[in-house]
Amino acid sequence: MFVLNTHPDYNKPLEPTDAETLGENGANTVERFLAHRTNHAETPLHALPALARELGVGALHVKDEGHRLGLGSFKALGGAYAVIRLVLEEAERRLGCPVDITELHSPEVMAVAVTMTFACATDGNHGRSVAQGAELVGAKALIFVHGGVSEARVAAISRFGAEIVRVDGTYDDTVAEAARVAIENGWTIVSDTSWAGYERIPGLVMQGYTAMVREALRRLPEPPTHMFVQAGVGGVAAAVSGHLALTFGDRRPTFTVVDPVRAACIFETARAGHPVKIAHGEPTVMAMLECYDPSLVAWRVLKHVADVFMTVEEDDAIAAMNRLARPSGHDPAIVAGESGGAGLAGLIRAASTPAIRAAVGLDENARILLFNTEGATDPERYAELVGMTPAQVCAKTNRA
Structure with a gap:
């Protein structure tokens, strides 16, 4: 499924x-x-x-966030950055003077950080980033997870010293519970989604994601003409599309937001023209994108600068993982987690569907930029879906 952006704020x-x-x-x-x-x-x-040749486009580049800051996901850029910003701001408030990032580990700032507790809900990757950020500054972290978060992902969070709180229900239920408990205890909630009255911190998380866009633009031989970026609550898609719109203006790339069909809250929001919370159904294999309630800040950006919204099936995502693991020609092998290859899944679906291909404007001159937003954050699950371990996939590239 796909829809064009027809919101009154589009292109404003x-x-x-x-x-x-x-x-x-x-x-x-x-x-x-x-x-x-x-x-x-x-x-x-x-x-x-x-x-790129197989898909009938001019060029295809993938920014591989599976290597980011030892966490295996682009989320490493958001939660930890927000935690550090918030610690420095609190230190400035208590000390009564400006505090720079160079002073983060000074005794005065560390004395402030140790009194602070950060909480968040997560499907895995965001919580790992918040936990890492708290460990870096000497603060405490409580990470709320729902039953669908695998033990491997929980263990990856726990290694940063965070306390794990299991919550019944979905990711969105976990968001609500984390916020409730944080408010009761006077903790700071660092969420990657936003709701009415809670926008600045999710904005800082999104701001952190702009680094990967900057890096990609510096390395590309030419600016991209098209992008396909996956959406959960919409934060990464909004950060990337918003930064590109501000960088390129009217020359910005055509931007397509890709949702799992089983958790398409951004797609349904675009179709309705306003934020839509969708019903929880069968879980999606794209676990990091399994969100049913859009971020208000993310939608506020996307309604202005996203061009197309589409969905992909479960098999599309698994096929994209396998396609990246088993490249043709001299293309490198890339380890992409279940959600990491969703942007490629959208591109493949668009390139093979005449109506979407025409709507997006894909042709032999198109230059595509994608983000592999996560590596194998659950290695056992990755091996089940790909038939190779992450190490075996990496070894193929090393031998090339």
């Missing part, structure tokens, strides 16, 4: 708050903070010319 300027969050100054701040992370390195940008 972003709200000033969103332009400030996702624009050049915000992205500069993110990159400055990253420079002070000891394990920071740009993630790879892979060219896939053989796959």
Whole structure:
């Protein structure tokens, strides 16, 4: 399924708050903070010319966030960044003077951080980032997870010293419970989704994601003409599309938002023209995208700058994982988790469906940029779906 953006705000300027969050100054701040992370390195940008030829497009590049900050996901850029920003802001408030990122580990700032507790809900990746950020500054983290979060993903969060709280229900139920408990206890909730009255911190999380866009644009031989980016609550799609719109203006790439058909809250929101909470049904294999209630801040951006909204099936996502693991020609092998390859799943579906191909404007001159938003964050599940371990896939590229 696909729909074009027909919202009255489409192609109009972003709200000033969103332009400030996702624009050049915000992205500069993110990159400055990253420079002070000891394990920071740009993630790879892979060219896939053989796959581009198969799809009938001019060029295809994949930014591989499976290598980000030791967490295996683009989410590493958001939650930890927000935690660090919030600690420095609280230190400024208590100390009564400006505090720079270079002072993060000073005794004065650490004394503030140790009194702070951060909480969030997660399907796995965002919670890992918040937990890592709390560990970096010496704060406490409580991470709320629902029953569908695998033990492997829970263990990956726990290794940063976070306390895990299991919640019955869906991701959205976990968001509500985390917010309730945090308010009762005076903790700081660091959510990657937003709701009425809670927008700034999710905006900081989204701001963190602009770093991967900046990195990709610096490495590409030419700017992209098209992008397909997956959506859960919409945060990453909004961050990428908003930053590109502010960078390129009328020359921005055609932007397609990709939802799992079983958790298509952004697609249904676009179809209705306003935020829509959808019913919980059968779980999707794209576990990191299994969200049923859109982020209000994300939709506020997407209604202005996203061009097309589409859905992909379960088999599409699994096929994309396998296609990246078993490349043709001299294309590199890429380890993409269940949700990581959803953007490619959207591109393949669009390229093979005449109506979508025409609506998106895909042709032999199209230059596509995708984000592999996660690696094998659950290695056992990855091996089940791909038939190879992540190490075996990586070894294929190393031998090439």
